[in-house]
Amino acid sequence: MSEPPPLPIPVIAVRDLHRSFGKVHAVRGLSFQIYPGQVIGFIGANGAGKTTTMRIMATLDMPDSGSVEICGIDVVNFPTEVRQRIGWMPDAYGSYEHMTVLEYLDFFARAFGLKREAREKRLREVMDFTDLTELAQRPANKLSKGQNQRLCLGRTLLNDPQVLILDEPAAGLDPKARIEFKNLVRLLADQGKTIFISSHILSELGEMCDTMLFIDAGKVVHFGSAESLRRHNSTGALLDVRLAGDPQALRAWVELNPDVTLVDAHCEGGRIELASAEPEAIAACLRKMIADGLPVTDFHREERRLEDAFVEILKSL
């Protein structure tokens, strides 16, 4: 008789984590487990305890109680061993004066203990990966926000960490830099790295991450795929409707139909939510609109946006 396959062992295991700052209870009994190769989106409002949790995971802060293990190693008991396995990218960090990009990375490569040949090889790899080769001789403190983020990511990757902890890495980036950064994260995920990433730009998290961890007031509110977050507390269907004439006609029609709610209006119509997501119900809705004389030019189903789910969950708490 063959033995059942062993259960995967979590790369990140957080158990009943608590952390207070004076009277502020930043993290309250947080527990979750992350498995190898997962890309986790860490969501929460400002002050929800995201950065505190991430700093504890990165061995930069101490929990009041509870435990955090990275690759099975306790962050409190063996911080040095944990640091060899993680890459930490804070939301705010400074650069050094009088240093070029190359010298900046060279310093950290030396500090990670890389010797000459290994260091030069790794520097080339990281600079190629983050597209910093052309900026090598630029002063490290004179980079644009996007370039600076790439530099910080490059520094994070120098010791080839198994786990990347990225705190708001896309904050303040322009759209082009965001897309570049998102692509880099996907490439890292393809290399099998476990990535724990916090952000306020939920649509981007949805594209990058396969699991969403949503916390509020230091507690887990939702832990699952982006799809399950979209469907959180929602059994209906979201429909985008455009009319040829007055868009106010849609609002008037919604008021007459109790199984339909108006989510938001736009200049050509609006988005409505239907109580049922059954195809027959959606078809019946369209038939009724036309029967009631609405000049429908476009009618299609939309995915529920993560931002909407985020706001609804916050409202329901």
Next chain:
Amino acid sequence: MPRDFFDGISPMLVKELRQGMRSKALIISLFLLQGLLIFNAIVGLVSTSDGDLSGTTAGFWTILGLPLLMILPLSALGGIGNEIKANTLDLVFLTRLTATRIVLGKWIAVVVQSVLLALTVLPFIALRYYLGGINVTADLSAAGLMLVGSALLSAFTVALSSYPAKIVRFFIILGFVFSLQMIGPLFMFGGGRFGLIGIWSDWSSVAAVVVVVPLFVLLMIEVGAMRIAPVAENHAGLTRLLALLVLLVTGTAGLLSARAAWMIVAGQVFVTPFCIAALCERPPTVPGVFRSLVRRGGVGNLLSRIFTPGWHTGFLYVLLVWMLIGFFWQRAGWLDSGPRGDALKQQLSLAGFGVSLLLPAVIAPSLSRKRFLYILSFVLLSLAVFSVTSAFVQNSGHKEELINLTAFLPPLAVFGPVFSNLHAAPPLIFMACLGVLVLAVYFFKSRPVWRQSAKLRQLARQEPHHVA
């Protein structure tokens, strides 16, 4: 790829040198120094007909002292503080660099810059020798000593750079006054004739200074490192050990030569702030603090009772320091020689030193886990005793009895015996009772902390077993 520094050099030093060599402080110092020295030499040559430059000696050393003893040490004041402000230290701590290596790298970088500046002065020293008949050996010795002074000041300012700005400013003034008192006369008035200053004519004093200088530098590095280090690093241990070594060296020098006897007291004064710091430390909360010691077996385990952070170990450390000072005083014959009254004064003063440190620590809430509570309790206790004693002395003729009774209370413990004219034996029963009380309170309050430490020591013996 940058190949300006080989692998053997500390990464922090590489970084600091790369930054430091391009810093404004160094560049300005370099140009200022060269310009002023050229000006000084021209003035000397023009003002004398025979080309004798000895008249410019004071100007020469002042010009050299300005960057070495002022600009570069002061530039180090921003060292760690700037990293804290820029939020770059966290990133460095996630590498293999420890807090000690970070602070040490910063200090060595300043010293290297100072050496570089001093080297640029060599042509001017040669010029002074060939033109002015100056004693080149004395000049080189003075320049070397100025470098040592610069290194000491830089160690001090690098250590201070990890502290908040207001405290830093306070200590800058203190350090400046100290340096003027200690180093200024040495260079400004001593010149090459160091034999005039008593300390340099006694070999045990010189040997002690030679040993204490590197100990002081290491101690300052640890003081700076302690401030910024992650909680899992034990810097209290090395700090305490280095302070103890300074006491040991100065005390031994004091015993070896009667002319250096003052060094026993100097060492005692030096170790006192470290004793206060030890009594005000928070107990460790993570096992990492114990790891390096408990892995050394029984001896390491025993040492961890004194050389790990926390007021509970600090108490034992102060007892150890006290015993060592008592040993030096006894060997120096201060406790049992001279007229009876003098010996009593010395005994009371020694007893007062220990009790002055330990009594506030026992009285302060939660055994003075916060430094200000320690200081506050010390001040309140001092004021109370001072008031009672003053009132009694003014209104009664029995002041000696009162001084005896309060001899164990600060500040009378320290100053009372010196100013009083003791002729009666101190009340030994009172002293013993007070000593027992202090120990009892310590024993009672420290028990839970020792239990927690024992658990952490147990955890520290474990090895990491990771799965990925």
